[in-house]
Amino acid sequence: xxxxxxxxxxxxxxxxxxxxxxxxxxxxxxxxxxxxxxxxxxxxxxxxxxxxxxxxxxxxxxxxxxxxxxxxxxxxxxxxxxxxxxxxxxxxxxxxxxxxxxxxxxxxxxxxxxxxxxxxxxxxxxxxxxxxxxxxxxxxxxxxxxxxxxxxxxxxxxxxxxxxxxxxxxxxxxxxxxxxxxxxxxxxxxxxxxxxxxxxxxxxxxxxxxxxxxxxxxxxxxxxxxxxxxxxxxxxxxxxxxxxxxxxxxxxxxxxxxxxxxxxxxxxxxxxxxxxxxxxxxxxxxxxxxxxxxxxxxxxxxxxxxxxxxxxxxxxxxxxxxxxxxxxxxxxxxxxxxxxxxxxxxxxxxxxxxxxxxxxxxxxxxxxxxxxxxxxxxxxxxxxxxxxxxxxxxxxxxxxxxxxxxxxxxxxxxxxxxxxxxxxxxxxxxxxxxxxxxxxxxxxxxxx
Ligand SMILES: Cc1cc2nc3c(=O)[nH]c(=O)nc-3n(C[C@H](O)[C@H](O)[C@H](O)COP(=O)(O)OP(=O)(O)OC[C@H]3O[C@@H](n4cnc5c(N)ncnc54)[C@H](O)[C@@H]3O)c2cc1C
Numbered sequence: 001x002x003x004x005x006x007x008x009x010x011x012x013x014x015x016x017x018x019x020x021x022x023x024x025x026x027x028x029x030x031x032x033x034x035x036x037x038x039x040x041x042x043x044x045x046x047x048x049x050x051x052x053x054x055x056x057x058x059x060x061x062x063x064x065x066x067x068x069x070x071x072x073x074x075x076x077x078x079x080x081x082x083x084x085x086x087x088x089x090x091x092x093x094x095x096x097x098x099x100x101x102x103x104x105x106x107x108x109x110x111x112x113x114x115x116x117x118x119x120x121x122x123x124x125x126x127x128x129x130x131x132x133x134x135x136x137x138x139x140x141x142x143x144x145x146x147x148x149x150x151x152x153x154x155x156x157x158x159x160x161x162x163x164x165x166x167x168x169x170x171x172x173x174x175x176x177x178x179x180x181x182x183x184x185x186x187x188x189x190x191x192x193x194x195x196x197x198x199x200x201x202x203x204x205x206x207x208x209x210x211x212x213x214x215x216x217x218x219x220x221x222x223x224x225x226x227x228x229x230x231x232x233x234x235x236x237x238x239x240x241x242x243x244x245x246x247x248x249x250x251x252x253x254x255x256x257x258x259x260x261x262x263x264x265x266x267x268x269x270x271x272x273x274x275x276x277x278x279x280x281x282x283x284x285x286x287x288x289x290x291x292x293x294x295x296x297x298x299x300x301x302x303x304x305x306x307x308x309x310x311x312x313x314x315x316x317x318x319x320x321x322x323x324x325x326x327x328x329x330x331x332x333x334x335x336x337x338x339x340x341x342x343x344x345x346x347x348x349x350x351x352x353x354x355x356x357x358x359x360x361x362x363x364x365x366x367x368x369x370x371x372x373x374x375x376x377x378x379x380x381x382x383x384x385x386x387x388x389x390x391x392x393x394x395x396x397x398x399x400x401x402x403x404x405x406x407x408x409x410x411x412x413x414x415x416x417x418x419x420x421x422x423x424x425x426x427x428x429x430x431x432x433x434x435x436x437x438x439x440x441x442x443x444x445x446x447x448x
Contacts (some may be wrong), residue, residue, distance in 0.1 A: 003154075004028040005442055006174050006184040008161045010035070011055020012428050013190035013419025015145050016435030019093065022152035024443040029153045030182065032174070034160035034195075038143050046266040050194040053157060054142035056420070057428050061257055061276040062133025062141075063237060064091055064099065064429045069126050070239055071427030072420075074434055077406040090433040091131060097144040098137065100279070104236035105129045114234055121378035126239040134279025164189065164202055164415060171415040186414045186442045190435065191421035194267075196399035199421045203402055208410045213398035213423055214295035215307035216254070219357065219369055220273045220391040222287040223345055225259050227382035232258035232286060242375050244368045249292055251372045254396075256288035262349040262391055264321055270311045271320040273349070273391045283348050289394045292368045307395045314360045314393045321393075322360065323352035326373070327386020332358070344387045357392045399423040407441035408434060416442065 005021060007014045010033030018031050035041065035052030042048050043059050050056045066087050068075040075083045095101070105111060105128050118125035133141060149155060163175040164187060173183035191199050203210050231238050237256040244251055260277030275287040295303055314322050324335040325343050334356035340347065358366060369390075377384035401423035408416050408424065418424065418434040425431040 003030050003173075003182060003184040004446060005030075005186040005188065006182055007031040007188045007190065008174065009033060009055065009190035009192055009195060009419070009421065010053045010155070010157065011190060011192045011419060011431065012057045013192070013421075013425070013431040013435040014188070015054070015142070016090065016093070016432040017188050017190065017418065017439040018149055018153045018435075019145060020436045020439035021443060022149055024439070026443050026446055031149075031153055031155050032159045032161055032176070033155070033157045035157065037157045038139055038146065049266065050192065053146060053155075054139065055192045056194065058139055058142055059135060059276070060138055060428060061135060061255065061260070062138040062428070063255075064094055064131040064133065065427055066091060066129040066131075066429065067126070070128055072425030072430035073401070074425055074430045074437070077408070077437070086433050086436065087429055090429055090436060093432070094131070094133070094141060097141045097148070099131055099133050099141060100137075103129055103131050105234070110234045114231060114238070118240060118379055122242065122375045123379060124241040126241065128235070128237065128239055130236045132236055132279065135276050136278050136280070164206065164412075166206055166412045166415065169411070170413040185446075186416070188416045188418060188435075188438050188442065189421070190419040190431075193397065193399055193420045195421045196397070199402065199417070200400050203400070203410075206410070206412055206415075208412065209403040210400035210423070211403075212295075212301060212303060212400055214293040215303035215398070216291040216293050216396040217307055217310055217365060218289055218291035218392075218394050220262050220275055220287055220289050220394045221373070222262055222285050222348065222389040222391065223383065223385070223387070225284055225286040227385075228256075228258070228286045228380050231380060232256065240376065240379075242372045244371045246367050246371065247364055249364070249368050251290060251292050251368045254289040254291050256286065258286045259283055260285070260287050260348075262287050262347070262352075264349065264351075267397070270308060271315055272311050273321045273352075273394045285345060285348055287348070290369050290372050291394065291396065292365050304397050307397055310360065311393045311395050317359055318353035318355045321349065321352040321391055322355040322357055323347060323349070323389055323391050324355060324357045325386060326384070326388040326390060329357060329390065330370075330386065343389065345389045347389055349391060352391055357390060360392055398426065408438045409441065414445075
């Protein structure tokens with residue numbers, strides 16, 4: 001079978017590549033997704049959580065972050081104006097498919113005052129404009145995008161690509177897991193973080209250079225929403241950076257979910273923690289991650305193995321995610337069910353095992369996290385309370401960065417690598433934008 005374009009992966013990056021090709025009138029395009037269609041996915045099934053139509057975006061919190069500093073490296077390929085024009089355009093596609101109108105974090109006197117207060121607390125505040133879709137709306141929006149493509153792009157779910165075929169430095173098509181060969185002039189690969197290992201092996205087999213990315217390790221913090229209300233009302237999500245006193249390490253907040261829920265995540269046999277929030281259903285708590293980046297040089301340069309090791313330790317000791325009151329951690333004792341039952345922060349992940357995170361984290365990470373909480377206390381009294389809950393381990397494995405041109409083309413002609421799986425992006429909006437960028441480059445060549 002011969003196609004003009006094969007897209008591998010039906011996450012935001014692949015979907016936006018397909019939408020763009022369809023808008024530009026490119027025909028004979030197929031999108032191959034190894035998971036299920038959106039309506040058939042089940043969030044509680046570990047296989048469905050990250051795979052299927054919508055990719056990791058389907059059960060995400062749906063925060064669209066319009067920022068150069070957050071969400072990936074796409075800004076390295078474009079000048080500032082072109083970058084923000086592309087992000088705004090991408091954002092508007094979400095709005096046309098049903099994302100809410102409200103944008104948080106526009107520069108205002110309140111945002112500027114927040115940045116000043118943060119700096120007095122020794123924290124750098126990164127102003128970010130955010131549109132919040134909410135988990136329950138993500139699936140509806142992704143389903144509408146599927147409808148927009150009906151009749152324009154051939155969409156095949158349950159269809160895993162095994163090999164990218166190339167000859168003489170030029171892409172030729174793909175081979176599916178069942179052995180079928182699909183010939184194609186162009187291939188856009190968008191396998192996401194769940195396909196990172198496959199992407200790495202594919203790059204190696206095609207002699208495409210890759211670079212390891214650091215691993216981010218830390219905890220999910222949960223506290224009563226009132227503690228951060230003043231801040232989350234202004235900016236929804238505050239991106240705060242802290243350089244720790246003792247180690248001078250960069251420590252940052254990540255993925256803040258006002259009135260949200262803490263959840264478990266299964267990645268490659270590990271149980272880790274994450275968080276999200278709904279647009280309408282509210283809990284009494286806010287959660288966010290505190291993460292510390294770790295990279296290595298020699299003789300060890302395998303940040304993913306290091307992150308896995310720490311997460312495995314938590315799984316070994318707690319049978320999954322461990323939860324601890326900050327007060328217990330500081331007092332040098334484990335949390336127990338009884339102590340948690342006295343905690344004023346009611347856990348939204350009560351299934352987590354009460355335990356002792358000091359058995360899990362290296363001294364360096366634990367101290368970085370504690371110092372960050374102390375700094376945040378100056379910005380929002382109540383953060384460094386003994387009632388604050390910590391869940392571990394939260395770990396972010398980033399895909400190896402694939403070497404690509406500003407059009408996101410690899411050294412194999414007509415083979416493009418986009419989204420989180422190519423290590424170029426780390427969030428919904430930039431991954432979607434990377435799909436637009438690659439699809440436009442493909443369309444330009446097809447129309448030449
Ligand atoms: C719980 C959670 C909350 C999140 N919240 C946010 C948020 O609020 N804001 C934000 O910006 N980001 C958030 N993210 C991250 C966001 O979901 C990702 O950045 C985004 O989905 C990346 O898009 P992608 O298309 O590159 O990859 P993915 O969404 O991972 O999609 C890749 C797809 O490719 C498929 N695939 C892989 N290999 C193959 C193959 N060989 N053949 C065929 N198909 C294949 C996979 O099955 C998958 O469906 C969240 C993620 C999670 C898990």
